[in-house]
Amino acid sequence: MIFLKNHMELPKQDVRYIDTRFDLTNPEWGEETYYKDHVQGAIYWHLEEHLSDMTRIEGRHPAPTKEQMTKLIQVSGLTYDDAIVVYDQGNAPFAARAALLLLWAGFKNISIAREGYGKLREVLPIEGGVVWVPTSNVQLTFEDAYLATQDDVKHQIMSEKPLIDARSNDRYKGIHEPIDSVAGHIPTAINIDWEQLKTEDGLMTQDESAKLFKNLSKQTAIITYCGSGVTAAPLTLALLENDFLNTRLYSGSYSDWILNNHVETSK
Template identity: 45%
Template sequence: MNNVFVSIKDVNASDVKWIDARFSLADANEGKRLYNESHITGAVHWDLNEDLSDLTKKDGRQPMPSKESLGDLFRRSGLNLDDNIFVYDDGGSPFATRAWWFLQYAGFENAFIVIEGFEEMKASGLPVDNETALPKKSSVNPRWNELIYATRDFVEKTVAGETANQLIDARAPNRYRGDVEPLDRVAGHIPGALNFDWEQLKQDGKFRFDESIQEKISNLANSNQQVTVYCGSGVTASPLFAMLSHYGHENIRLYVGSYSDWVSKEDAKVEKG
């Protein structure tokens, strides 16, 4: 187990840096509003649309930001590669895992996802305020880990049988099968992909870590298997990436563009059923 997820009871709050990743897909301003109302003292806010995506690109609904913009985000957040960093959201959401994935991609090896949501963290006695954090800017230079990032070209090679990767689709089964498609141009899934609905990772609004989840994760892929996870826009696949990592899987990539990027090309091949 790699301890990607941690409980607040295991956090030494005197020597950490906090990232508030709260967001709502239904209301793009909610995360910023919640942060401005109250957040863990010293936390900086990372917005899914403004910081963890580049919406000017055409590579899916939540496209990959440039390395330049990510590097600037890390520096203005005051981060250094050896910092102990803890990311939180409302609990059981895919936004802290999305932020954590970018930290992994950039080489921040001591970054963790808090299992509990903000309200539970607040109730535990962690200090909160509504002051916008203004950390001292760092001069960090990320160490990019390309082995956890799947480009569209890599996925195309995987579909063509040119890599040893297994694609895993983290969307709901009815979207995977192509029964419905509320968001993207074409219904179905990337050819050859297996389905594992990321919602299975939760119970009562929180990520679960019981024997049932461990069994599901081990049945999905053995620890040495090379897998690439995707979803609709690259957001809800990040909890599956994080959970696989937590249980010791090391050969995992995230297709950030995901299905919305895949079907952006007119000649994209899809499967149904």
Template identity: 40%
Template sequence: MGKVFISVKSIEQNDYKWIDTRFSLQNANDGLEKYKELHLSDAVYWNLDDDLADMTKKEGRHPMVEKDALTNLFRRSGLSLNDQIIVYDDGGSPFAARAWWLLKYAGFKNAFISLEGFSEMKEIGLSVDNAVPTPVESDVLPVWNEEIYAPRSFVEETVSGNTTSVLLDARSEERYRGETEPLDPIAGRIPGALNLNWERLKEDGKFSMDSTIKEAMLNVVDPAEEVTVYCGSGVTAAPLYAMLSHNGYNNVRLYVGSYSDWIAGEGAKVEKG
């Protein structure tokens, strides 16, 4: 799939369209307040709860957005499929990756995740202000790529042994083993899943491009395998998806509903230990 993460240190800011996705799971207004105070010039703001999930649904804690809503988001953001786009957050967070994955799902070929968070980009000298842009609305028609999306039915088939996909859990080792579960009512994992904690992808607060990250992934899954990543609510699995893609894994799906959706199903089985 090619390069996913990009350093903004040596780019021309005006060559890209910018999307600010700063957010806090503890305070849903935090990112928008930060954006209003200061953001990269001409960046639009996408909110996890309002734009990158459909919180009216019951399929997990951050359910998949409907295609019509995504199309409207892209259009009012002034995006076209061939645009060069960089998505950013505070750095080392999962929110830019969630937005990036939705862009890839919709067929945007030139979308990237900034390695640097907003504070570092400001220090580098990128132009910032507090003006809210009004992009010219586009008429973009997404080209949906269903091969990178895993609905619950696909995961059920995988658990039943009817696909060749490898399930990969991005949560902490303790949650994966079912020793603790701070967010969901049932502890454990989807049966048969392997584990790679998404926090291991980071070093000093941002995603690492060090070769040890690829080695860690190679120790769990082979690049030739199809991989289906999930986490608790489909958010922290997105950077694991992105890192796999960046490192040559070309057959990866994201189970957006993730574990919170899995355990909501009638008679859903889990594993522990």
């Protein structure tokens, strides 16, 4: 299970750090920043080069294939015995995206540095440049229950089970749509803006986020989505942390749904 942890709570031994800093408006920023300085020993995962398959058409940031994820894990030298800490710039969705894909790939011991890199650099050794790691030959056992497809969403609607839209309320209602060609939301979806998870100290702890889900049943299957499967990742993990264990992320999300399906608005 994922745990969003303060810097003092993170594992101390046999730790592998993954830097996922990114800027959706400047895709080169995160990697350039990583080269300047990062946690000692950290590898870098790029949202669009490593955590997405940009050759596919299922939305703006389709999930990588199992073959691509296996190659990434092996090239990164990761094994199931590692304690993995993922971080981004803080109050961002990129570490959560990586962590959710690691869950999908069968990893169990994953932490997100909820305060982001700014706090880590105050307490951990920092270096620049590129980190070399030996490859691994781990064979992954994927947990498909963490990711949902468009067909899963259609079944969710027919069975009247919850869909949660993690975008802003204006985008959910169809009042303002700055990115996608069609405004609105997937039919029957409710709205919980993922940005409610942000605090001055980083993403909410489990106790803090519990209040966002007080009207949901832990016995019901839930599917989350956003625009492209990125910003819904922290909301998905917050639900899992709060024992909504039958929660999946629609990896194609709204940008995939609108290719072939109708939407609703709440103007």
